[in-house]
Amino acid sequence: MSRYNHREVEPKWRARWADAGIDDALSPAEAMGKPKAYVLEMFPYPSGRIHVGHSRNYTMGDVIARFRRSNGYNVLHPMGWDAFGLPAENAAMEKGVHPGGWTRTNIAAMREQLRSLGLAIDWSREFATCDVEYYKHQQAIFLAFWKQGLVYRKKQKVNWDPVDNTVLANEQVVDGKGWRSGAPVETRELEQWMLRVTAYGDDLLDAIGALDKWPDKVRLMQSNWIGKSQGARIWWPLARVPAELKANAPASGQSHARDPLEVFTTRPDTLFGASFLALAPDHPLTKAVAEFRPDVAAFVAECARLGTSEAEIEKAEKAGIDLGIRVKHPFDDSWELPVWAANFVLSTYGSGAIFGSPAGDQRDLDFANKYGLPFKPVVLPPGADPATHTITTEAFTDDGVIYNSGFLDGLTTQRAIARAIEELVKLKRGEATTQYRLRDWGVSRQRYWGCPIPAIHCAKCGLVPVAETALPAALPDDVKFDKPGNPLAHHPSWKHTTCPQCGGRAERETDTLDTFVDSSWYFLRFTDPHDASKPFDKKLASYWMPVDQYVGGIEHAVLHLLYSRFFCRALRDCGMIDLPSGEPFKSLFTQGMVVHETYKSASGQWLLPEETDIRSGVRVDLATGHPVEVGDIEKMSKSKKNVVDLDAFIQDFGADVARWFVLSDSPPERDVEWTAAGVKGAWSFVQRVWTLVEAHGAPAPNVDAAPTMSPDAHALRQLAHRAIESVTDDIENFRFNVAVARCYELVNAITKLKDTSSAAQFARGEALRILTQLISPFMPHLAEECWERLGMKGFVAVAPWPKADPALAARTTVTLPIQVNGKKRGEIEAAKGAAEADVRALALAHPGVKPFLEGQTVRKVVVVPDRIVNIVAG
RNA sequence: GCGAGCGUGGCGAAACUGGUAGACGCAACGGACUUAAAAUCCGUUUCCCGAAAGGGAGUGCGGGUUCAACUCCCGCCGCUCGCACCA
Numbered sequence: 001m002s003r004y005n006h007r008e009v010e011p012k013w014r015a016r017w018a019d020a021g022i023d024d025a026l027s028p029a030e031a032m033g034k035p036k037a038y039v040l041e042m043f044p045y046p047s048g049r050i051h052v053g054h055s056r057n058y059t060m061g062d063v064i065a066r067f068r069r070s071n072g073y074n075v076l077h078p079m080g081w082d083a084f085g086l087p088a089e090n091a092a093m094e095k096g097v098h099p100g101g102w103t104r105t106n107i108a109a110m111r112e113q114l115r116s117l118g119l120a121i122d123w124s125r126e127f128a129t130c131d132v133e134y135y136k137h138q139q140a141i142f143l144a145f146w147k148q149g150l151v152y153r154k155k156q157k158v159n160w161d162p163v164d165n166t167v168l169a170n171e172q173v174v175d176g177k178g179w180r181s182g183a184p185v186e187t188r189e190l191e192q193w194m195l196r197v198t199a200y201g202d203d204l205l206d207a208i209g210a211l212d213k214w215p216d217k218v219r220l221m222q223s224n225w226i227g228k229s230q231g232a233r234i235w236w237p238l239a240r241v242p243a244e245l246k247a248n249a250p251a252s253g254q255s256h257a258r259d260p261l262e263v264f265t266t267r268p269d270t271l272f273g274a275s276f277l278a279l280a281p282d283h284p285l286t287k288a289v290a291e292f293r294p295d296v297a298a299f300v301a302e303c304a305r306l307g308t309s310e311a312e313i314e315k316a317e318k319a320g321i322d323l324g325i326r327v328k329h330p331f332d333d334s335w336e337l338p339v340w341a342a343n344f345v346l347s348t349y350g351s352g353a354i355f356g357s358p359a360g361d362q363r364d365l366d367f368a369n370k371y372g373l374p375f376k377p378v379v380l381p382p383g384a385d386p387a388t389h390t391i392t393t394e395a396f397t398d399d400g401v402i403y404n405s406g407f408l409d410g411l412t413t414q415r416a417i418a419r420a421i422e423e424l425v426k427l428k429r430g431e432a433t434t435q436y437r438l439r440d441w442g443v444s445r446q447r448y449w450g451c452p453i454p455a456i457h458c459a460k461c462g463l464v465p466v467a468e469t470a471l472p473a474a475l476p477d478d479v480k481f482d483k484p485g486n487p488l489a490h491h492p493s494w495k496h497t498t499c500p501q502c503g504g505r506a507e508r509e510t511d512t513l514d515t516f517v518d519s520s521w522y523f524l525r526f527t528d529p530h531d532a533s534k535p536f537d538k539k540l541a542s543y544w545m546p547v548d549q550y551v552g553g554i555e556h557a558v559l560h561l562l563y564s565r566f567f568c569r570a571l572r573d574c575g576m577i578d579l580p581s582g583e584p585f586k587s588l589f590t591q592g593m594v595v596h597e598t599y600k601s602a603s604g605q606w607l608l609p610e611e612t613d614i615r616s617g618v619r620v621d622l623a624t625g626h627p628v629e630v631g632d633i634e635k636m637s638k639s640k641k642n643v644v645d646l647d648a649f650i651q652d653f654g655a656d657v658a659r660w661f662v663l664s665d666s667p668p669e670r671d672v673e674w675t676a677a678g679v680k681g682a683w684s685f686v687q688r689v690w691t692l693v694e695a696h697g698a699p700a701p702n703v704d705a706a707p708t709m710s711p712d713a714h715a716l717r718q719l720a721h722r723a724i725e726s727v728t729d730d731i732e733n734f735r736f737n738v739a740v741a742r743c744y745e746l747v748n749a750i751t752k753l754k755d756t757s758s759a760a761q762f763a764r765g766e767a768l769r770i771l772t773q774l775i776s777p778f779m780p781h782l783a784e785e786c787w788e789r790l791g792m793k794g795f796v797a798v799a800p801w802p803k804a805d806p807a808l809a810a811r812t813t814v815t816l817p818i819q820v821n822g823k824k825r826g827e828i829e830a831a832k833g834a835a836e837a838d839v840r841a842l843a844l845a846h847p848g849v850k851p852f853l854e855g856q857t858v859r860k861v862v863v864v865p866d867r868i869v870n871i872v873a874g
Numbered sequence: 875g876c877g878a879g880c881g882u883g884g885c886g887a888a889a890c891u892g893g894u895a896g897a898c899g900c901a902a903c904g905g906a907c908u909u910a911a912a913a914u915c916c917g918u919u920u921c922c923c924g925a926a927a928g929g930g931a932g933u934g935c936g937g938g939u940u941c942a943a944c945u946c947c948c949g950c951c952g953c954u955c956g957c958a959c960c961a
Contacts, residue, residue: 217878217956224877227960265961278961318959344959354961362875363959437960557956665886665899673886677900684913685899691914729890738888741898748898751915817894822942824894862941868893872941 004690006654010781014118022798023077023120028543031074038076038544039065040523042552042560045082046106046128050113051643052674053594053636056662059778060591060736061551062119063663066777067731068548069120070801076544078526079114079121081107081128084135084450085515092449092481099449100477103130113646117655118780120797125529129518134525135451136472137535138517142454143465144574150196153463156442160188165484167446187304192444193453193511197566201226201438203582204565213587215669218557225558227437232268232421233351234430235260236277236327239336244292245325256285261327261339264350264435268424269416270357272405273378275368277327277339277355278320280347289323289341296321296341303343318367319343330429331406342367350435359391369393378405379413441563443514448479448487450512458499458506466508467500473508486510519560520567523547523584524577535576542578550585557590589734592671594662596642598631606641610648633673644674656779657682663736663778685744686782689775692750693768698791699761710755713763719749720767721808727774728801740778746771765790773802818843819870820852828869836863843869 017023026034041061044054065077081103088099095102107128114121127134145151159168163181167190197204205226208219237260249257261277279286281303290297299321320342329335337355344363345354358368358375368375377391379400386403399413407423408416424430444453452473454466466473476494479487488494488510499506521535527544528536545568569582599607601621612619612628621628636643649658661682666672709717723746730739750767753760769790776783776796787796811832816839818826826848830839840861843849849871856873863869 220878221956224957224960227958229960231961263961267961344961346958346960348958349960357961361961363961435960437958439958554955667887670880670887675886675900678886681899687914737886738898741888744898815894819894819942827894860941862893864893864942868942870893870941 004687004694004782004785006656006686006781007651009785010116010118010650010655013781013784014115016784017120017795017797020795022795024122024124025076025078026074028540034072034074036076036544037065037068037073037549038523038527038547039068039549040078040526040547040551042550042556043080043082043519043522044110045085045087046103046110047087048106048109050110050646051636052646052649052658052662053596053643055117055646055658056594056672057551057553057591058114058117058119059659059662060589060668060734061549062117062121062659063731063736063777064549064551066120066780066797067801069798070773070777072800075120076125076526077119077121078125078529079119079123080126080522080526081110081130082515082519082522083107083128083130084512084518086447086449088449089447089481096481098477098479100130103128103449116647116650117659120780125526127525127529129451129515129522130449132472132474133532134522135518136474137525138451138513138521139454139466139471139473140468141521141535141571141576142513142517143468144576145195145570146465148570148574150199150570152194152196153191154194154440154442155189156192156194157187158190158192160186162186163484166486190444190446192442193455193509193513195441195443195566197441197563198436198438200566200569200582201228201436203569204438204562207565207581207583210581211583211588214585215588215590218554218561218588218590221557222562225438225562227435229266229435231264231266231433231435232417232424232430233433234263234265234268234271234330234355234424236263236330236337236355236429237333238325239328240326242289242292242324245288248288248291256288260429261285261353262351263353263355264433265355267357267360267417268420268430269402269405269408269411269413270360270378271329271331271355271420272402272408273357273359273376274329274337274355275358275373275375276337277353278342278345278367279323279339280345280352281341281343282347283341283345283352285325285339286323286341289325293324296323299341318363318370320367320371322371330424330427338373340371348439349437358395360395360397362395362397365391365393365395376404378402441514441516441566443517444511445514446486446489446510447512448475448481450515451518452488453509453511453513455509456497456499456506457509458502458504460504461499461501461506464499464501464506470500488512516559516563520563521571523564524568524571538577541576545577545579546581546584546586548586550588551591552588553593554590561585561588589668591668592666593635594674595633595671596636596644596674597633598640598642600629600631602626602628606639608641609644635671636674653679653683654686654781656782657686660685660740660779664740665737668734668736685747686779688747688751689771689782689786692747693772693786693789696761696764696768697789699765708757709759709763710757712753713755713757713760716749716753716760716763716767718808720746720763720770721804723774724770724802724804725809728804731777736778739774743771743775743778746774770802772796773799814866816843816866817868818846818849819868820849820873822870825849825852832866836865839863839865839869843871 039061041057065075069075083103088103091097091102092099129135161168161181161183163183168185205223205228208223211219238258241257245257249255263277281300286300290300320340323339323341325339326336327339329337345352356364356367358365359377360379377389379396380386380389380403381396381400402408402411402416408419411419421432452475454471454473456464456466458464476491479491481487483490495508495510497506497508498504524536524541528540531537564584565582568579568584571577572579572582599612601607607621607628611622613622618627619630620626634640634642657679661678662672664682665678723742726742727739746767750764753764772783772786772790773796780797783796813829814832816828816830817824818828826846828842828846830842840863853873858871858873860872
């Protein structure tokens, strides 16, 4: 008997599939009424090589794609490359290679790796976002959005590295310093290109309700991100301001020295509990005061220093400074409150100012306690006594009844909010408003390796779109990374052009687009990937969209998904696609990571798993023989070296073992730990399946065997048909680990059947064919080899998915556990659907039950049909 | 701080709308085959008492609802994830 040789078998079948073109999607016409299924995994960034951890995401999508194909769907399952981005430029600076060349090399390597996994991907549709054939259409889309009023320019704060002369991404700021230069990062305002996502804010929020095939977690994260809150804006008239502020103010027009201070609140009901106003450190009024007060200037600088990383702000203790300004309470002109600047007020939300109502907000209370500001409770918790209720260090933030609050006394929180707003409107001191956390999307990046923004700066005409006929605005190849800043801006000739309107000399925009733009419509391009004249054909996109199953990591739960949802709405409204809902992804699955132990050598270096081995129970460093420190189990990552290389693994064990392993054991949404023992289990399963199939071969089926079938053989047939039902259901519901367990059960049952009669041979052959089909989405190469060995024609990959024979899958008898007072005392076999009275009689007469009923009165017998019997006695 | 989720054998886990807790895999142990080992095959394996038959306990802890709770409710403890202190 020959051992299964994956090194021969796997490439053989991949070549045959490719020759037959079975993985290519059919056009709508060729599909001839087949339903469509668009299955997509989030496309990868071509960072270099892939490790086994990456394979899980693609394998899950592949199982779904293959399963749909077997069930008669016209499947689109494409792959491409999210190929623009920072790492390529870093490589250019560090290794002196061209970002394009580096990216292409990586793509070539990763394509081969993905191919070797045996994924049923339509490679004819492959593209990379750095292909000019892709991004020129992105520029067209940008121009369409511009026409639609969704594009504008605005000054925005950025992290500026004064040494490298460049804008830094948040991840490039380490401890407030530039990662490369080490210089303290400055905040600068730059004119940035913006996309008006907020135009769709309400729709993006409301539509989340209809995304019923998305994880609740992601839906929640999306709605928190959009963050709609109802409340009021309130104007607080200035009562007293420092003389310097007045002196610096212009004589007329708007001025912080005269205009009321605007504050947003969701709790206008607590206005009578107000004890101070607090402004963000970069609020215009704070800055105005800082101009003549060194202590305020120092405070602002201190906040800016801490402010680069959100985590640091979070840990920072509440701090503030009195600005020497007094305002009048909106309900009582004689009541004056101090205005402070405080580090916990965000300039980017609302108006960058709050009123502090310490008894009803923990942050305000902490702040008031720290600086000795007064406070009084105004919300009475349910059941509390107004005479004794006090607040000291813990604020009461829930709903209650308002007191100590003049005309609001006695109202519930909700009614008091409405009443307070009514009064504010009457006094012209405020109004109801809706506030969003969602901000417009800044898409400008001052970098080379991205899609150029198709705009021209003309001294005469101002900002002018590049003419559509002049697209693409292609990236120049001859760029240098030898000096700081954006290479596009340094290029000697690229930016010089003529104005499309006046024909005069003008300059190209040198900003490129955020790579999230690239990934916001790639799934549309896959529907029509080679269209030279437009981004995609409206009919094709409308046929394939939405993506029926999207699979990816939870790390994209907010931005990528939100931007894609925005793009689809905007494209719909530009008339480019028929997608009434505007929703790109019908069903979303977020998969868990592959994790692995980490190893550190005696000298503190991270070690690759293959650089270690277990010697007499202890894991040692192969280079030195010293024991290694076994660290935490973490997500596979290059930096911790806890990765298993895909090529080496496939060479040793085969793609099928990797695919089977990453889907075994752990539920797909949870992390799975990669272990040598687990690999061994998957490997021996492959061998077991092959051994069974090999031994059985392809005997002529004995069709009239059934009447003389032994009970064991019949039981195998039943189990096989039940396995069809279960695995089908499990794949449908993303329970791959359970599907795997069912396949093990089937193999165990086939192994156990020792009967060699021809009827048993028939049952065994049937079970093996079923097994082969059930494992085919998981281990496609092995399945093809088995299919052939079993004498079947054609590819198992395209064979119709098996259907369970209801007569065999159905259960005729059931085992009913008998409980006495909830404790199991025996069980009986009964016909399915047996009469309740019969079951009750059998249960009461059961020998295991009787002793427990002696001397007891049977008070009740609960019979749950086909489930359980519980006798209540006492 | 806020929000969400999770907690089941030595380990990864299963258990449909409340109905036999621990399917399946790994590890471990025993056996067969082998000169031996690996591989493979056959068993055992939640814990405690017991030679066995059998009994008792058991799904983080404490309560509750129910004939019946891993599942539902209340209160704790622990862990993980997300976040922009969102006023």
